[in-house]
Amino acid sequence: MVRQTITLLTLFLLAANASPADDADFFEKKVRPLLVEKCQSCHGAEKQKGNLRVDSKAALLAGGDRGAAVVPGKPDESLIVRVLAHDGDVKMPPKNKLPAAEIAVFKEWVQRGAAWPDSKAVVAAPKVAAASREFTAEERSFWAFQPVRPQPVPATGSHPVDAFLLAKLKERNLSFAPPADKRTLIRRITFDLTGLPPTSAEVDAFVKDDSKDAYAKLVDRLLASSAYGEKWGRRWLDVARYADSNGMDENLAYVNAWRYRDWVIRAFNSDKPYDEFVRDQIAGDLVPGGSEAERAERLTATGFLVIGPKMLAEDDPMKMRMDIIDEQLDTVGQAFLGLTLGCARCHDHKFDPITAADYYGLAGMFYSTKTMVNYNVVATWNERPIGTPESIAKLAEYKKSLDKLKAEIAKVEKAAKADAEKRLIEEKKRAKEYAIAAIELYNRRGPLKLVEAEPAKRDGAIVAESEAFARGNVLKLTDGYGAGIGVIINAGPIPNFTEHDIDIKKAGTFQVAVRYAAADPRPIRILVNGKVVAGNACGERTGSWNPDTQKWHPEATVPLAAGRIVVRFERDGAIPHLDKIALVPLTADEIAKMPLSPESVAADRKLSPALLRQWLAAVAKRDGKAVEDVDALFRSSKEFDAEGPRKAEIEKLREALAAKEKDKPPVDEVMAVEDAKAENLKIHLRGNHLTLGAEAPRRLPRIMAGDAPLSLKSGSGRLELAQWMTRPDNPLTARVMVNRIWAGHFGTGLVRTPDNFGRLGERPTHPELLDWLAAEFVRSGWSVKAMHRLIVTSNAYKMSVGSNANDVENKFFSHFNRRRLDAEEIRDGMLAVAGKLERTPGGTMLKAKPRQYVTSTANVNYDVYSSPRRTVYLPIVRSAVYDVLQTLDFADPSVPNGQRTATTIPTQALFMLNSxxxxxxxxxxxxxxxxxxxxxxxxxxxxxxxxxxxxxxxxxxxxxxxxxxxxxxxxxxxxxxxxxxxxxxxxxxxxxxxxx
Amino acid sequence: MLGRRELLKSSALGFGWLALADLLAQAAVNDPLAPKAPHFPAKAKRIIFLFMHGGPSQVDTFDYKPKLTEHDGKPLPFAKPRVVSGATGNLLKSPFSFKQHGQSGAWVSELFPNIAKCVDDLCFIKSMHGSNSRHGGALLELHTGSDTFVRPSMGSWITYGLGTENRDLPGYVSICPTLTHGGVNNYTSAFLPAIYQATPLGNAGTPSSKVGVPFVKGTTPPDQQRLELDLLAELDRERTAKDAAMDGRIQSFEMAFRMQAAAPMVQDLSKESKETHALYGIDDKATENFGRQCLMARRFAEAGVRFIQCTHSYKWDQHENLTKGHTANAKEVDKPIAGLLMDLKRRGLLKDTLVLWGGEFGRTPVAQGKDGRDHNPHGFTMFLAGGGAKAGHSHGATDDFGYYSVEDKVHIHDLHATMLHLLGLDHLKLTYRHAGRDFRLTDVHGEVVKGVLA
Missing domain, CATH: 1.10.8 (Helicase, Ruva Protein; domain 3)
Structure with missing residues (x-):
């Protein structure tokens, strides 16, 4: 500290004494050489990285994207000094920090006023707005951005697919492998279309069927089966990074995600036109018209935008919001367009002609969309009610009767208020009694104290092991957390509860004490004979879950008559690790010292509890001193009014209201978005929301949608985005989807990177076929099933597996690719062959409450995975994916994925041997x-x-x-x-x- | 000639590539875990990461700040960070006393009497900093380099870069990993091939005496299992003898059969001497659980596992009860860690084993309540040992009170770059192409911290 002051002082003196000539000399000798040598190659006449030049004073003053580089006389405020010191996120030079002496030179130069002798009024380099960057001819002519142009089918085969493939094969003197036999073919197509093996009866029937259309009938049967949607829906769910929990930092249950999953399965089974399928997932909430049920379906589809993984505990709400938008954009880009839009968040895309302005133009649409209810720690995502007309009518009916009840209460309360005035006058006469009682309550406030460090030592105390409960649903543990002592812990079912039957020999007042350990607060309720005696008990953090922090804690004081009582512990979640419970009889002296409650004192002295509470609050505010303004304490309140002659009536009504509120008819909710205030975003320099650049109006990617701005009168722009994506002339949407369908049948796509059609993706092996299929797809009304039929009826699909030295990677489809079954097919296949597979469709198997944590120290409710239902219906818990799926190369449910891998690892063998x-x-x-x-x-x-x-x-x-x-x-x-x-x-x- | 990455990539696209097996070296194609040469000669061959989940306080452990004691109860004389996780008050002195130890004179608080004996083997980094003030984000940042997206964990990158030395065992194990704060995402391979994901042994809720490789134990008696495997190999060979992929699968069953024996054998600590058990504190209830983890880590290291993580489960988060909490936590790990360091050293393993100790962040020098500290990613301490780290050294510093890293700052990206460097890997060259770009553990950041290299 002291040294720094001296340095600054020296600098100040230097500055004060230096003449202009000295300054000029200093600049020429020390500063200019450094600028030329170390900085100007990137920030000069040739290049202007970050739109900054450092070859004139004016340019330094004008600065770049991040503002002025130099503030003369103020080194601490000058960006150039901070950046050279590598103090912050921008570091210059980026690789090799300058030696301290050279940084000091800059500091001194700025301090002395940043003299630049030949400084003419140089105009700073014109700032090129990122939005207007010219695309190169190469970028403009990149194949994926060209319109789909179907060529005539070559005359090389009877089936168009074969014709295109054979044309290429012929060029290389190759041909198709011989056709597969019928048994192979039915197993192949049954797994490909339904994810299940054919039954032996189905195999025999197909082998015996010699009719010409045997195969066509087989394809029709499979496409019509509900198993088709389960298989192909699941393939889409990979792309949509579907899961039933958030994963990431706070793994909360997505209890409504399954409705989106079931929507996807239904969409495939009903052959929903793909353009509608796309539109509804991006903007279903904005599509007008249709029945109530249709609107609910479209709302459900927007779950696509909400089910992604999010950092829900981020202290910087703006960062959280932009991260969520980025995740949405990245998924939308890869899933529908095969574009890695996320790459343009920090700068223009390095490989594809997507600018940062394009990115923020699209990001603005999602910024203008409500995905989250809030950005708190832990944040809440958006859910919206849907329902059948009946359930909506039921809800309206309920609301009506609820309002009626509330009105009734208001009426009675009004009457009670009228006679409360009279009672107040009476109570005022006893002001002194209130004053004494309040002071006494204040003096005896505070937490319960344990009356006996080791309860068992007291005569008449009853100590019970927690694991000796009469009824309960928790796990008894005698090792690990319970080593040496025996504890009870959560076993899964909610609420956790135990009940002990205890015989009280002698009536008296008892302290309820509990011995427990907890690394996190897990407050429970304690009930005696059905009455809550402590609503927030055992909620302390002892430091661990282990026996070493087990300790007695006082929880309640209860008067008990002799006889059998039931002590119940319960919690709507995992309980602390409970070791013992004790009932310790209190001496008269102890009772006298126990903390008092206003309720019991008021009852004893026939005072109004409401007034006494008011008085106590006033005393507490004055740290125990008597209250002076006594009149102010005698005022009517809802609580006081309700203590009058209408007490019973009011209580009854309030209970009825509480019961009614609990009895809200369930209305289905879906994870969904809605439009929020429409706003444009500014470009975030380096993706950082703290360094903003020019505004980027909401618009579509320029390379495909052209330079004309998007005219948006109202709304976020999502609907316009969806409409553009599903236009027949969109160059990517149809190509990307037919490629996904192709890959599902042949193992590889015509573009072998199904989620990336950009420059770093692969080029199509058969561009003419891809375009022909894409055009056919649109022509058929975007029918996915028609596309399957077209592809699987080709001879190419019916070839046998083989190998060809002249086509080792099978890029030309000279033979069929052998395919490892995916995780679901292995599990479902084994269950089917064993005769155990259960085919109930739809619904949720996630046994969790809304937004409940689904992983803690151990996975919750693991037993659902032993269900014999199809794998697509098992909950996908991010961060704790069912180990069978994990082992068999299930796709990471946190990122869009159009192509599973097939590894061979020993764990898979161990799974076969031991699971x-x-x-x-x-x-x-x-x-x-x-x-x-x-x-x-x-x-x-x-x-x-x-x-x-x-x-x-x-x-x-x-x-x-x-x-x-x-x-x-x-x-x-x-x-x-x-x-x-x-x-x-x-x-x-x-x-x-x-x-x- | 195709590179390894291209091969792995094409393996994702089906089986077309497998015919290449005849043209290329079998090992490289069939076995993505085969040992691979580093980019340049390595100092360390493997890593043991001792992770203290929750965030141990630097100013109560290794970062001695006399000024903090002097200014106890006074306001922090400079601004708190723009983003914080909770409200904090004034400066709070450490309740623990500090002493200098060893030839190096390193300051260590009374919390770690045993680690204090090892300071001449340690290289403290006292200027660590990260960017996320919540457990979830900070854990992910420490383990994967990203607090925003799901990215491969450092162990996955390292196994991808170097393969593993013992094919009867997994290449990357995480003992008792946490399921919270990112859970599996902290040891996932993300977009790297799944084979590079850590094999979890139990989880934070499992006592370390009960952990094992998934599916390694079953219900079939060994002689019956042998019969089944023989039949399987016969039937498979008869139908699919010619194909390398199919053959690889047959071999994987034999490998699994061996792993069933090998993994439990490495985990079986009963063959270790009584003296060794005592060295790791396995004979003491307080230290037994983490002691087992540490001894298992040494045995996995010896057996050729590339990356081993031990996790001291989520206990260090002392927003309150700092004195008691940190005392109890330190007690549980102090002896096991010192035991591991001494044991590695006497066996000659410390030379080429890099040990890393630390939490996801440190804690604030300002108080939360009367006896607590909040999360602090802006300045904290980690230490390295062995594997080419400079022994008996302390690198970088925080300010006078221990809040911000100010001197020779080391970001988590820099730590990652340095760890890779010690393993002979250039963090700029260890890349994997995914979703349109080449990814690195260090993203677009990271500099090797030369000051910690021996």
Whole structure:
């Protein structure tokens, strides 16, 4: 500190004494060389990074995007000094900080007034607004931004898809691999369209059907089955980064996310035109018309914008808001347009012609959209009611009766107020008694104190182990958190509760004490014989969940008669780790010292509790001193009025109201957005909301939508965005979707980076086919099912798996790609083959309350995953994805993902060997085989039929027989295990987990 | 010739690439975890990260501030940060006494009597700073470099960069990781191939004596399982003998079979001597849980695991009861950590094992209530040991009261760059292309902190 003062003083003296000639000399000798050598290559005549030049004083004064670089005489306020000192987020030079001596030179120069001798009035470099950046010819001609231009179908094949593919193959002297056999084909297309294996009956029927349209009938049947939407809906949910919880920092339950998921599944099953599918997810709330139910559906679709992961505990609300918008934009860009829009948040996109102005033009639309209710720590996302006409009518009816009840209460309260005046006059006469009582209450305020450090030591005390409850639903733990003492902890079901039956031998007043440990406050309710004696008990943080911080805490004082009582603990959530409870009889002396409540004192002395509370509050405000203005304490209040002759009536009505309020008919809510105040954003320099640049009017990306501004009379602009995206001439929307459908059938897209059609993505291997399909898609009315039908009826789709040395990556589709089943297909497939799969559609399985934390120290409600329902309906908890899915390459539900990976890792093998899912499915499979009235050979054939749709070969029969002999399948005790092992081998085999 | 990254990328696109297996070195193609050469000679081969979840206070542990004691109860003489997580009052002196230790004369508070004996092996960074004042954001920033998006964790980047040395074990393990404040996102591979994600052993709610590799234990007796695996291999080979991918899958079952034996063996601490148990405090109830974690970490390190994280579960967040809370927390970790450092050293493992200690942020020198401190990402202390870090050294400083990092500031990005550097990896070159750009652990930031290199 002292040293700094001296330095500044020296500088000041220098400045005061220096002549202009000295200053000029100082600049020329010390400052200018540094500017030329270290700065001007980026901030000079050639380049003007950050729109800053440092080759004239005027330019420095005018500054760049971040404002003036120099404030003469004020080094601390001069950006140039801060930036050179690497003090802040901008550091110059970015890589090599200047030596301290050189930074001091700049500091001194600014301090001395920033003299620049030859300083003419140079005009600062004209600021090029980012929005008007000219695109290069290369950018303008990039394939993905060109209109879809379908070429005529080549004359090389009967099916248009084959014709385009064969044209390319021919150029390379290649051709299609031979067609796959019928068994292979039905397994392939059944998994591809429905995510399930064909049953053996379906396989046999198809193999036997020699009619010309056998395959077409098969495709129609599969597309019409509800399993189709479950499979393809799930593929879209990957792209929409769907989950049932927020993940990120605060993992709260999204209890309504499933409605969006079910909407997606319904949309695929009903072949909702893709343009509507896109529009509704971006702006369904803004589309007018239609029935109540249709409007509810469209609102549900906007859940797409809300289900993303968010940092909900961010202390800087503006940062949170911009981060959420960025997540939305990035997802919208990748999902619908195959563009990585997020890259333009901090600067113009480095590879694609998307400028920061484009980004903030779009971001403004989402800024003008209400996604969040607030940006508090922890923030709340938006949900909106939907409902059937009946449920909405029911709600209106309810509101009417609620209002009626409230009016009735108001009427009675008014009457009570009228006679309260008379009572006040009476009470005023007892002012002295109130004054004494209030002081006494104040002096005996404060927290309960433990009367006995070790309750068991007191005669007559009753101490019970918490785990010795008579009724309850919590977990008893004698190791870990309960090591050596035994505690109870949360087992999952909510509310957590325990009830102890306790016999009171002698009536008296007791202190209720509880021994517990908690690293976080988890206040519980304590009830005695059904009456709450402490509503906020055991809520302290002891420091850990472990026995080392277990301690007794006083929680309540209760008078008890002799006889059996029920002590109940309950909490709508996880409980603290409770060790023991105690009832300690109090001595008269202790009772006299116990904190008093206004209610009990008022009852004893026949005072008005309401007035006494008022008085106590006044005394407390004066730190225990008597109140002077006594009249002011005798005033009517709702509480006081209600103590009068109408007490019973008012209480009854209030109870009725409380009951009614709890009885609100459930109205379905969906995660959804709505328009907010329409505003433009300013460009955030380097993506930082603290450094703002020019305003970026809301508009569409210039490279595709052209230079004309977007005329927005009202609203956020989302509807206009959706309308532009679904125009038949939008160059990306149809291409991106047909590519996704193609990839779902062939394993790779025609563009092999389905979420990135930009410069860093792959180029289409068959641009003509892609355009032809995209045009066909639009022509068909954006029918997704028609696109499937078109693709799977080609000969290319029916080829066999193989390899070709001249097409190793199969870029030309010379053969079919073998495909590893995805996580859902493996799980659903095993359940289906075992005969255990349950096909109930829709609804939620997330057992959580709205916005409840779904992960804490352990996952909540893990048991839902043992359900035999289709995997698409299992809750997807971000940060705690079901381990079976995680192991089998499920897509990260926090980011849009159009292409799953297929890894081979030992954990997958361990899953096959040891998981309970495989244990259970193989056991059911084995039992059903053993229940057959058949020979072992027949059982083996049946198993092969169910798992692979074929009979076992002779050599397979020999091997399996030999295995069964070694596993001693004839020994009764080992029989099931041996057959279960055989079933496990089938599930684990390459033939099961791959489709040919 | 295709690079490893291109191969991994194309592996995401189906099986077309697998025919390449014949043309290229088998190991590199089939085994993305095979050991890989670093960019330049490495000082460290592996990392053990001892994570103190909740945020230990720098001014009560290693960052001695006599001025804080002197100005106890007075207002902070400069501005508090623009964004804070909660309201705070005036300066609060440390309730703990400090002493200098070792040849290096490092200041250590009375909270860590055992770590104090190891200071000549430690390299303190007292000028750490990050940008997020909430647990969730700060945890993600420390583990992944981003407090905004889901990004690969540092262990994933390192395993991606270097592979692993023991294929019977996972390359990256996290013992008792937290499920809160980002949970899995703190050890996820995000857009890197899933194989680089940490294998969690239990979670913060599991006692360390009960943790294990997922699915490593089952209900099938070993002899029965052997029969099943033999049948599986026979049937698979008969149908799909020629394809490398299929063959890789058959091999993965054998690897899993070996892992079933290897992983529990590494975790089995019963073979360690009584003296070793005592060294880590496993014989004491207070230190037993973290002691086991530390001893397991040493055994995993010995066995060739690349990145091992131990987590002292969410206990350090003393908004109140600082004196009691920090005393209890320090007691639980002090002996185990010192034991680990001494054990690594005497076994010659400390040379090439980089140990990192710290929390997601530090705490404010100003008080919350009477005996508490708020979150403080603006200045805090972490320490390194071994693996090419400068021993007996202290780098950087906070201001007189320990609030802001002011001298030789080290951002979390810089720490990441430095850790990669010690492993022989250039943080600018360790990239992965995803969603249209090349990503790095350090994003567009990070400088290697030369001052902490031995």
């Amino acid at each position: 309970s899912l495989v244990d259970e499915t193989t056991e059911a499979f084995a039992k059903s085989l053993l229940a057959m009235n058949a020979s072992d050979d027949d059982r083996i054939h049946a198993a092969y039929h169910r798992a692979f749709g074929r009979t076992a070969t002779e050599s397979e029969l020999v091997r399996v027989r030999s295995y069964l002999a070694k596993a001693e399948a004839t020994v009764e005790a080992k029989r099931l295990k041996a057959w279960r092992g055989f079933c496990r081998v089938l599930f684990a085999s390459n033939e099961f987990v791959f489709v040919e």
